Amino acid sequence: MNANCKLKTEPEITISDDDFxxxxxxxxxKTGIYFDENKRYFVDRRLIERIKATGHNSFKNYFIFLRFEASGKELxxxxxxLTINETYFFREEYQFKCMVNRMLSEIVSRKKPGSTIKIWSVPCSTGEEPYSICIYLLEYWKDIDKWDVEVIASDIDTCALEKAxxxxxxxRSVQNLPKAILQKYFKNIGNGYYKISEELRSSVEFMKINIVDKIEMKRYREFDIIFCRNLLIYFDDLSRKLAAENLYDALNPGGFICLGHSESMSRISPIFKVRKFPEAIVYQKPLEEDI
Known part of the structure; x- marks a missing residue:
């Protein structure tokens, strides 16, 4: 090889402060998610991965492609x-206990026989939360056979939805489940993996929903309980307030919303009523007569 010949190297891709x-x-x-400076390394790394994967050689070219791609597939x-899916079955179980011991008794007291109870899990990630809700209802709610329960689960991550x-x-996902429940609702498929029963899989409707999109959210109404845990912490104040208002509109009067243990609706919006139950603090949409 000629000593004067030099191998061509790809230009290094960097993300400047202005790019970020x-x-x-x-x-x-697009999402309502705001990345603080402490997420800079994580965002830069994922952006550079996508820039290379799509065959672009700079952030500028990739960003133009991202903004104007008609299908929205790359977005x-x-x-x-860029969304984090960290969850497991029966996470923050005290809220499920509150659901079956407190919230549902109030909800059914205002419903006519034969009515549907609607529960929404957002973000549902890879499905552990909505399936946990179903298991908890089947195992621990004494009136489950008297009511038709509809469980909706949503996320903006389509890969997570497919896994769900x-x-x-x-x-690791099932490690907190009692052994009897694991054996009842799951099949050991080997290599350390378990598959949930077909009955449970068919009982949850999974869909992609962006809760800060006011127009999209108008399609979702009359929920009785919403689990929205560890999502609002990724939003800024404006997006949190918008999400809270959209979720408020999605609830029936008297309906409840459960947040993550580090979140407080009282710091986001005054429109919800704080309910302190023995098992958990949750937030309630006031009844019409209380407004």
Whole structure:
């Protein structure tokens, strides 16, 4: 080989401060998620991965492609890459106990026989939460046979939704389940994985919903309980307030919303009533006569 010949190397892709700010504003407008500076390394790394994967050689070219791609496929891929799905069965179980011991008794007292009870899990991630809701209802709510319960689960991560629909979970995901429940609702498929029963998989409707999109959210109404845990912490104050208002509109009067243990609706919006039950603090949409 000629000593004067040099191998061509690909130009190094970097994300400047201005690039990060432009992308952060764009992603915020699309999803309501705002990345603080402490997420900079994580965002830069994922952006560079997608820039290379799509065959672009700079943030500028990739960003133009991202903004104007008609199908929106790359934006969805990037959303999937940048959203964190960390969950397991029976996480923050005290709220499920509150659901079956307190919230549901209030809800059914205002419903006519034969009415539907609607429960929404958002973000549902890979499905552990909505399936946990179903299991808890079947195992611990004495009136489950008297009511038709509809469980809706949503996320903006389409890859997470596909995993949720498949119903296959690792030992880590199911480690908090009592052995009897694991044996009753799951099949050990080997290599440390378990598959949830077909009956449970068919009892949850999974869909992609963006809760900060006011127009999209108008389609979702008359829920009795919403589990929205550990999502609002990723929003800024404006997006949190908008999400709270959209969720408020989605609830029936007297309906409840459960947040993550580090979240407080009282710091976001005054429209909900704080309810302190023995098992948990939850938030309630006031009844019409209380407004």
């Amino acid at each position: 700010e432009r992308f952060r504003e764009f992603f915020y407008r 969805q891929t990037l959303i999937n890459s 629909r498949s119903g296959v979970y690792s030992e």
